Amino acid sequence: MLVKDVMNDEVFLIQETEQVAHARKIMLKHGVSRVIVTDRDDNPIGIVTEKDLTRKLRGNGPTWKRRSIDTISIRRVMSNGLITIDADSDLKEAVETMLRDKISSVPVVDDEGLAGIITKTDLMKFYASKFNSRWKVSDLMTENVVTVNQNHTITHVISVMNENNIDGLVVMFDNEIAGIITPANISFAEVNDPDTGVSVERVYFVRQGVEGEEKRKARDISMLTAEDIMTEDVVKISKDIDAAEAAQLMCNNYISHLPVVEDDSLVGIITKTDIIKGIQ
Numbered sequence: 001m002l003v004k005d006v007m008n009d010e011v012f013l014i015q016e017t018e019q020v021a022h023a024r025k026i027m028l029k030h031g032v033s034r035v036i037v038t039d040r041d042d043n044p045i046g047i048v049t050e051k052d053l054t055r056k057l058r059g060n061g062p063t064w065k066r067r068s069i070d071t072i073s074i075r076r077v078m079s080n081g082l083i084t085i086d087a088d089s090d091l092k093e094a095v096e097t098m099l100r101d102k103i104s105s106v107p108v109v110d111d112e113g114l115a116g117i118i119t120k121t122d123l124m125k126f127y128a129s130k131f132n133s134r135w136k137v138s139d140l141m142t143e144n145v146v147t148v149n150q151n152h153t154i155t156h157v158i159s160v161m162n163e164n165n166i167d168g169l170v171v172m173f174d175n176e177i178a179g180i181i182t183p184a185n186i187s188f189a190e191v192n193d194p195d196t197g198v199s200v201e202r203v204y205f206v207r208q209g210v211e212g213e214e215k216r217k218a219r220d221i222s223m224l225t226a227e228d229i230m231t232e233d234v235v236k237i238s239k240d241i242d243a244a245e246a247a248q249l250m251c252n253n254y255i256s257h258l259p260v261v262e263d264d265s266l267v268g269i270i271t272k273t274d275i276i277k278g279i280q
Contacts, residue, residue, distance in 0.1 A: 001090070001091040001126070002087070002088055002089065002090060002091060003085055003086070003087055003088070003089045003090070003091055003093070003094050003108055003118055004087040004088065004108070004110075004115070004116075005091070006091055006094075006118060006122050006123065006125075006126050007087070007108045007115070007116040007117060007118040007122060008116055008117055008118070008119065008122055009115065009116040010116070011036055011107070011114060011116060011117050012026050012030060012032055012034075012035045012036065013035065013036050013037075013038050013042070013044075014026065014035045014036070014037055014038070014048070014074060015037070015038055015039075015040070015074075016037050016038065016039055016040075016045065016046070016073075016074060016075050016078075017040075017073075017074075018073075018074050019070060019071055019072060019073060019074060020048075020053065020070050020071070020072045020073075020074060020077055021070035021071070022074070023035050023048050023053075023074055023077075024053070024070065024187070027050065027187075031254075033049055033050045033104075033183075033184065034047055034048065034049040034050070034104075034105055034117075034119075035047070035048050036082075036107060036114070036117070037074055037075075037078045043113075044082055044084075044107055044114050045078075045080070045082060046075075046078035046079055046080050046081075046082055047078060047079050047082060047105070047107070048074060048077055048078045048079070049079070049104065049105075049183070050182075050183035050184050050186075050187045051104075051167055051183045052077050052078065052079060053077065053183070053186075053187040054158055054161065054167075054183040054186045054187055055158070055162065082107060083097065083101055083103065083106055083107075084106060084107045084108065084109045085097060085106045085107075085108055085109070085118070086108070086109060086110070087108050087109065087110040087115050087116070088110075091123075091126070091279070092279065092280060094106055094118050094123065095123060095276050095277075095279050095280055096280070098120060098123075098273075098276065099273070099276070099277065102165065104119060104120045104167075104272070105117055105118065105119040105120070106118050120256070120272040120273065120275075120276055121251070121256075121272065123272075123275075123276045123279060124247045124250060124251060124272050124275050124276060125247070125251055126279070127243075127244060127247045127275055127276065127278060127279055128244050128245075128247035128248040128251060131243070131244050131247075131278060131279070132242065132244045133242060133244070134243070134244070134278060135242075135243040135278045136239070136240060136241065136242060136243060137237055137238070137239050137240070137241050137242075137243050137246050137258075137260055137268075137270050138239040138240065138260075138268075139243065139278075140243050140270060140274045140275060140277060140278050141239065141260050141268040141269060141270040141274055142268055142269050142270070142271070142274060143267065143268045145170055145259070145266055145268060145269045146160060146164050146166060146169060146170075147169060147170045147171070147172045147266075148160060148169050148170075148171055148172070148181070148226050149171065149172055149173060149226065150171050150172075150173045150178050150179070150225065150226050150227035150230070151225055151226070151227065152225060152226045153224065153225055153226075154186065154224040154225065154226070154228075154229060157169060157181055157186070157226055157229075158186060161183075167182060167183050167256070168180060168181070168182050168256060168257035168269070168271060169181045169182075169226075170234075170257075170259050170266065170269065171226045171227070171230045172266075175265075176264075177234055177236070177259055177261075177266060178227070178230070178232070179226070179227070179230030179231055179232045179234060180230060180231050180234050180257060180259070181226060181229060181230045181231070182231075182255075182256060182257065185229045185230060185231060186229060234259060235249060235253050235255060235258060236258065236259050236260070236261045237249065237258045237259075237260055237261070237270065238260070238261065238262065239260050239262060239267060239268060243270070243275060243278055246258055246270055246275065247275045250272065250275070256271055256272045257269055257270075257271050257272075258270050258271075
């Protein structure tokens with residue numbers, strides 16, 4: 001099977017002169033998680049994904065340097081060094097490219113230029129239709145699940161995602177699954193503070209000075225928590241189910257992560273990345 005047989009020929013473009021707000025509007029309007037960035041001559045030069053927006057929302061650096069993410073130039077957020085693949089390449093090459101470079105999509109080119117895009121979702125649909133009874137969920141799932149609790153701040157959630165290089169977190173409460181968070185939950189969350197892009201509260205505390213004097217300090221802390229942004233209706237699956245069924249379940253529900261449970265206990269997670277590994 002070739003890349004051109006599975007790719008999506010509908011690609012959403014944005015010029016490098018636009019701001020992040022325009023990219024977010026395109027993603028929300030069309031239900032996509034990425035846009036290709038082009039230069040003034042319409043040549044593809046980069047890509048912006050929900051994950052890119054999530055990283056930017058972490059808000060590193062001093063407050064005075066921060067501003068609303070929507071007013072930032074798309075050039076400041078996009079991933080440069082665009083990786084592409086030829087339309088006539090074998091499908092397994094697309095899988096290997098995504099796994100090797102830890103990306104979720106690859107723009108497809110032919111002799112005339114940009115021809116389409118192939119994503120993990122496209123590959124997952126292919127898996128669901130062609131790989132019945134090949135693997136069980138237990139064969140492909142990740143057993144060590146990274147979790148947060150419902151009271152963790154959005155800043156902590158983003159840090160955990162970045163540190164573990166993952167794009168999904170299970171939210172736990174009293175040893176039970178309370179929700180799930182993906183870059184979409186973070187990128188499109190309703191935030192209030194126009195300067196940082198994250199809801200904050202100013203907290204005052206007292207610190208002892210060098211000579212024992214008490215000094216009153218102020219610090220801005222994030223008010224958004226995992227509970228505020230998580231998806232509560234979590235679709236779960238058993239580890240003994242056919243992985244093709246898991247792939248179809250993800251496609252039908254437009255999700256990229258399925259917590260794996262056994263006797264209501266969390267025993268793993270299966271993602272798009274896990275599914276496409278089964279194609280190799």
